[in-house]
Amino acid sequence: MPRLTTITLYEHDEKRYRDIAGDKKAIQDALIKLNKQFKKDFKKLDRSEDNSDTEDTIDESKGVVEVYANKIKARHYVGFAAVDNVFLQILPKVFKPKKEQTQETQEDTWEPILAFIRMLDMAYGLKIKDHDLAYLQGRNLRPNLYEVFIYLFAKSLWSEVQRGYHREYVEVHREEKFLRGKLLMSRQIRKLPHQLNTFSVEVHELIEDNLLNRIFYASVREALRRTTWGLNRKLLGELMLAFDGITPIHLRTEHFERVHFTRLNERFRRPFELAKLLFMPASGKGRSREVSGFFVDMNKLFERFIERVLVRNLPPEYKLFYQESYPFLKNQNGSSQKPDYVVRKGNTPVVVLDAKYRELKERIPSSDMLRQLYVYSRIWGYKTSHENDSKPPAVIVIPSSSTYNQGLPDKPLEFEFFDERKLFIVAYNMDYVKTGAIFKADKNFRRSLNNIIGKLNT
Known part of the structure; x- marks a missing residue:
């Protein structure tokens, strides 16, 4: 069996074939196959309408990576894929180390991987336990996103099976x-x-021979076929014995869609969601998936992540409205302009916010950002009164770390438009996400929010 070629990139990074241990032609063929599948029906957790964080216009026809004659280049999608004998993982640029690192020589790759998983967990409610992530990091294993998710699936399923089979x-x-x-x-x-x-x-x-257990049995077999970690093989082997007697099936999309959770099987939701993430086919044709994995648009992931941060940290008398959850945010006053979030006190909009997964040059927002946030403030200012503009402050939330938007102060940066309308820039420190101390990042973020909200009453 040919040796597995593992490629680790950060967003928008490029890597030459000579720096990758593997056959150039095999790598090119695998990545082209990935791009074709991605454009067709590959699993994407979310699409973002704000993809301008690149030098060039985003072109969906390029797929996950741009494949050139002498190199490959990552785009704005983050996640992993296993195709043929090539495994590709793309990590967030905000977690990129100061010096170039490769997966084969630096165990520090674990921190970006686990930070990305923590973001996914918070944004999409995967209910991943942080002590499981810490356990893997301490096992001196080769950092691999696919293997981590296989472990999380097998571990959560094994924990529930030990409590009793689902019947x-x-x-x-x-x-x-x-x-x-x-x-x-x-x-x-x-x-x-x-x-x-x-x-x-x-x-x-x-x-016991029911649809949910058949999905689990088929997922365990598929995971056992793909994993290379001895830890995973041991766990999956135990599960194979546990599901002995279950009818084997070839996984199809409709199998997953037919599962409904009640109080009787709710405890199996977590391993089911992980199995769905890893092994649900992209289409219902019933054929084997040549490409396994998933990708997420980092712009959308950061937006959803900050939504959960805001829910946790807003004072109780204020209520957050997220554009994805509340239709009235999508076409305010007949305009297509819509902020990511609106904070209300009662029925009055008091703050409009936008999450921007971008790098600030010299701590100054771009002219496009300024125009966009000014329009948001104008629209929602007149929402309060059609005669008087209440001038709600606009807030840009950006990520920061030791290597991305570094050096930003804990206090919000404050600007003023020509009509005395306020604009604030608040940084969320992603270094704490890497270490798992998210409560520390929340503390600084909460202080900034209270600072801004306090100015409304002065």
């Missing part, structure tokens, strides 16, 4: 010597004389 009532048609359940007359009357010693019946049995 549910399943409709079964069978031949019985004694009449029980519902007699299937349409089948019974068509029997030949020598078959009349049995009854064709329909019964409902509480069994």
Whole structure:
């Protein structure tokens, strides 16, 4: 079996083939296949409408990576994919180390991987336990996003299986010597004389061989086929024995779509969501997936991440409205201009905010940012009163770290437009996400919010 080629990139980084341990032609073929699948129906957690954080216009036809004759270049998608014998993982640029690192020689790659998973967990509610991530980091394993997610899936499933198998009532048609359940007359009357010693019946049995367990069994088999970590192989081997007797299936999209959770199977939701993330086919054609994994647009991920941060840190008398959840934010006063978030006190909009996954040059927002936030403030100022502009302050939330937007103060940067309308820039320190001390980043962020809100009453 050919050796697996592992490629680690950060957003918008490029790498030459001579710096990758693997066959150039095989790498090119695999990445071109990934791009084709990505454009067609590959799993993307979210799309963002704000993709201007690049020098060139975003072109979806390029796929996940740009493939050139002498190099490859990452774009604005972050995640991982396994295709043929090539594994590609793209990590957020905000977590990029100060010096160039490669996965083969630097264990520090663990920090960006775990920070990315923490962002996903918070933004999409994956319910990943931080002590599981710390355990993996301390095992001296080669950092690999795919392997981490396989471990999280296997660990969560094994924990639930140890508490007891999931059983549910399943409709079964069978031949019985004694009449029980519902007699299937349409089948019974068509029997030949020598078959009349049995009854064709329909019964409902509480069994383990149900759809949810079949999905888990198929996912475990697929994970065992792909994993290279001994830790994962041991866990998955235990699960293979646990699901012995479950009918094997070939995973299709409709299998996952038919699962519904109730109080009886709710405890299996977490491993199911991870299995769905990893192994649900991109289409319902029932064919094997040549490409496995997922990608997320970092602009959208940061936006959803900050939404959860704001919910945690706003004072109780204020309420947050997120444009994705509240339709009225999408076409305010007939305009297509819409902020990511609006903070209200009662029915009055008091602050408009936008999450920008961008780098500030010399701590000054670009002219496009300024125009955009000014329009937001104008629109929502007149929402309060059609005669008087209440001039709600506009806030830009950006990420910062030791290597990205570094040196920004803990206090918000304050600017003023020509009409005395206020603009603030607040940085969320992503270094604390790397270390797992998110409460420290929240503390600084909360202080900045209170600073801005306090100015409304002066």
